[in-house]
Amino acid sequence: MNNALSKPLELVCPAGNLPSLKAAIDQGADAVYIGFRDDTNARHFPGLNFDAKTAAQGIQYAHARGRRVFIALNTFPQPSGWERWRTAVDRAAELGVDAVIAADISVLDYACRQHPRLPLHLSVQGSAANYEAIRFYHEHFGIRRVVLPRVLSLPQVRHVQDHSPVAIEVFGFGGLCIMVEGRCLLSSYVTGESPNMCGVCSPAQAVRWEETPHGLETRLNGLLIDRHAPGEPAGYPTLCKGRFAVGDQVYYAIEEPASLNTLELLPELHDMGIAAIKIEGRQRSPAYVSQVTHVWRAAIDACRHHPARYAPKAEWQRELGKVSEGHQTTLGAYHRTWQ
């Protein structure tokens, strides 16, 4: 599958609204992924996402500039909600999107039967971390691309790439899920709402910030996620990024608040024939999208033109550090020692 050596790595950027989509396109994204304004996608946040009209405007903007738009329909419908997912697939097809990114078998099955010409990508929420799983989705639904969960080391990514019947997209930058996507129920355990069921993780309405004599406390549905000393930065209380007690130690027992940043892995990802790099952050601002897209466009171009001489520039890392969670970045699971 190393046919992509001649193909440039595609830059896939997030957009939670039209200004973000335009910013991504203006800064050089090859494709932008968006969601509709309901629980059919895994960023179902208040005030975020697209209705049919803004989606059409976004698609028009992108297509006029030779770029593509993908729509994420990557949550798992329960029987009572099926109509919303069915309608969303139909609407995506009518809008002329360049791909639907889906995870649930019923959604993939419907899309491939009803709209056989609509390209399908398997969402990261589909939890396909090995090539046998990828083959399953390819054989049954004709998926053209898979987004890998953020759990594989670099050699494992290469192994999957070498045996995959479809193109591989990997996460390059942004918020880092520690758990296998599509297989994490921590959020519903505490709040009743999870990415799979509701398209949210650690939802905003369950979050409380409280100044107390012990410091600033962040809570999720009443559960203490972290406590910050005066002057200590306090990030969004994502459940897995709090400080907890195990035995007699209090520490980031699951993961520190940090963003994934794989800028330094670009030559290797390019060499192994990865098709696309995905930037996380549909919930982030147009300024974030603009900044991150700008840096990654420059990096991918530099890597493509001079792979042997490529090294991430200090200014790129500085820019990305500014918009990273806790101003920290990590190579995540790509780097075996993280695991």
Add this chain to the structure above:
Amino acid sequence: MKDATITQRTPKLALGPVLYYWPRETLLAFYRQMSTTPVDIIYLGETVCSKRRSLNTDDWLELAEQLTAEGKDVVLSTMVLLEAESELKTLRRLCDNGRFTVEANDMGAVRLLSGKTPFVLGTGINIYNDRTLRFLAGLGAHRWIMPVELSRTTLACIQTQRPAGMETEIFAYGRLPLAYSARCFTARHHNLPKDNCQYRCLNDPEGLTLSTREGQAFLAINGIQTQSAQTYNLLPELAELQALGVDVLRISPQAEGTETVVAAFADCLQGVREPAAAAAALNAALPQGACDGYWQGQPGLQQVAALG
């Protein structure tokens, strides 16, 4: 259980795979004990971490033969997170065993089992609706376990539409499997890299409890798996589970007291004990308490039904 009509209506009891890392002798002693309990189905095998090798594949197959000879219906469980080629190799061997039913916990396993032999869809497979269930039934699945975060209401919906011949299994008792990661949280706790974990999880036969900084226990760390600290206990819901046509009730093994749990469920199914009282007796022994929130459509860690 001799009357055919009762057999149809009474759910079978299943023992889920052991989710922890126990030494070989502990595992063998556990299954010797379980073979004498009234569980009908026993799921065997490693589902969490391929580095746990108290029993290898041959050992598991041998144990499967023994338990079958003792009258148990054995299912071979497979890994949830399959990354390495060596893990796929073991998976292929289990899927091709030709003798025992296999529980798929990844779509890779579903692919290997499709159209060849009837199989079970385990907790690692996301089935949130009847359409997905019907699709997988078409590939040969004959039993599914509902994702633990789904409620009685969703189950009722799916049950009315479930494909003919499909058995429904519910995770009825145990610490809930909530998440899987590439990272080993037990190794992290001991400041060890995963590749040199020193098998520290052998020291935690029921995982490590994770609490908030104000002492509220809510999760348990079990290698790359994260579980609920609270024990999901649907024994008080037995009448409704039966009314909804649930075929199999899964009890997830714990290091202590699993035989008591099996006995409580069996007694209640036979009508010799009352579910609420039996559940209350079980819950009294739980260090971090019980929960039933998911079943009730609430946050999972909550205990909604009043305890007797």
